[in-house]
Amino acid sequence: MAQTRYVDRTIPRISLADFETRIDQITTELVDAAENVGFFTLIDHGISKEDIEGIFATSSSFFDLPDTTKASVPWNANNVGWEKNSQVRPSTGKPDCKESYQLQFGDNMKGLWIADDHLPGFQATCLEFMHRVQRISECLMRCFARGLGFPEDFFIKCHDASRPDAQTTMRLLHYFALPEEQDGKVYHRAGAHADWDFLTLLFQKEGQSGLEICPGREVVTGFGIGDEWTKVEAKTGEIVCNIGDLLMSWSDDRFKSTFHRVKAPCEAGDYFGDRYSIAYFNQPCKDTLIQGPLKKYPMVTGAEFTEIAMKRNFAALQEK
Known part of the structure; x- marks a missing residue:
């Protein structure tokens, strides 16, 4: 196996404190991060560490259920539901060693929320957290719209989470613990x-x-992955x-849009234990x-873009 090359890049840390009074400064910082790195870390975003630990506990309670129970909410093509060991990355040709449960706001979730008989209050807890994250997302959308010269509410309207056909997704992820001793796999x-x-x-x-x-x-139409990786520290x-x-x-x-991975x-x-x-x-x-x-690319709908992007990325990764 080729040795991975690591470099230390600065992942910008951006505070959302006093958002309304600092929106110009935050916009400048976000645009700079988007142009030069594609990644950034938010602090002072309004969700406490305790609340984040709480939603992780809710997530763990789902993954602790028997597979037969989790299978009552199976994944489907609307990008919702539970899957296990089924997502194959073309970059590896093998399934990720993980399971996930994908949640949305609207009609796509009908019949796919785990029943209260199994996890009382799960749906309400997740939706409350999703709405809080959506509000943070909309702050960022306002800044990116300003940076690109669109009306400030432009991206918010395009990602209206109140619509029955909303597609925004929260994905609960559980990567399985892996053996520390080499076993040939x-x-x-x-x-x-x-x-x-x-x-x-x-x-x-x-x-x-x-x-x-x-x-x-x-360019979004190109593969554009280098061979130097930067580790991003996990902080709750x-x-x-x-x-x-x-x-x-x-x-x-x-x-x-920067390539990234969760390293095996x-x-x-390296961390070999369960990762959530x-x-x-x-x-x-x-x-x-x-x-x-600038109209660099032809106009497409949200549905068309998703279909084209998935096909392009998969084809490029397979060629790589």
């Missing part, structure tokens, strides 16, 4: 990939490391955010019209 947590959404907000648990990023992409109270392919396209490639532990100092994280994917309504201010 190859394991993968999440192979190198770029997100195809607008913006991802990631919650991690202290000490459960593994996230790494690899900048190098200049912080939110790690990254630009997705959608925002890269919407900015006419000004903002960068294989070296001294929660990813919040901001995805536009299907009928949203998407085109950057």
Whole structure:
């Protein structure tokens, strides 16, 4: 196996404190991070460490259920429901060693919330947290709209979480503990990939490391992955955010959707235990019209963009 090359890059840390009075400064910091790294960390975002630990406890309570119970809410093509060992990354050709439960606000979740008989209050707890993360997302959307010269509420309207067909998704993730002793098998947590959404907000648990990023992409239509990785430390109270392919396209490639992975532990100092994280994917309504201010790419709907981006990324990764 080739030795991974690591470099220390500065992942910008951005405070959302006093957002309304500091919106100009925050916009400048977010635009700079989006143009140069594609990743940034939020602090002072209004969700306490205790509340984040609480939603992780709720997530763990779901994953602790028997598989037969979790199978009562199976994954489907609307990007909702539970899956286990089923997501194959073209960069690895093997399934990730994980399970996940994908949750949305609207009609796609009908019949796919785990029943209160199994986990009382689960749906209400998750939706309350999702609405809090949505409010943070909308603050960021206001800044990115200002940075690109759109009306301030432009992206918020495109990602209206109150619509029955809203597609924004919160994904509860459980990566399985892996053996520290070599057993001849190859394991993968999440192979190198770029997100195809607008913006991802990631919650991690202290000490459960593994996230790494690899900048190098200049156009959303290209592969653009380098060979130098930077480790992103896991801290429970912080939110790690990254630009997705959608925002890269919407900015006419000004903002960068950066490749990243959750490394399979294989070296001294790596974390081999169970890893829990929660990813919040901001995805536009299907009928949203998407085109950057410079009109670099043809106008497409939200549904069309998702289909095109997934096909392009998979084809590029397979070729790589």
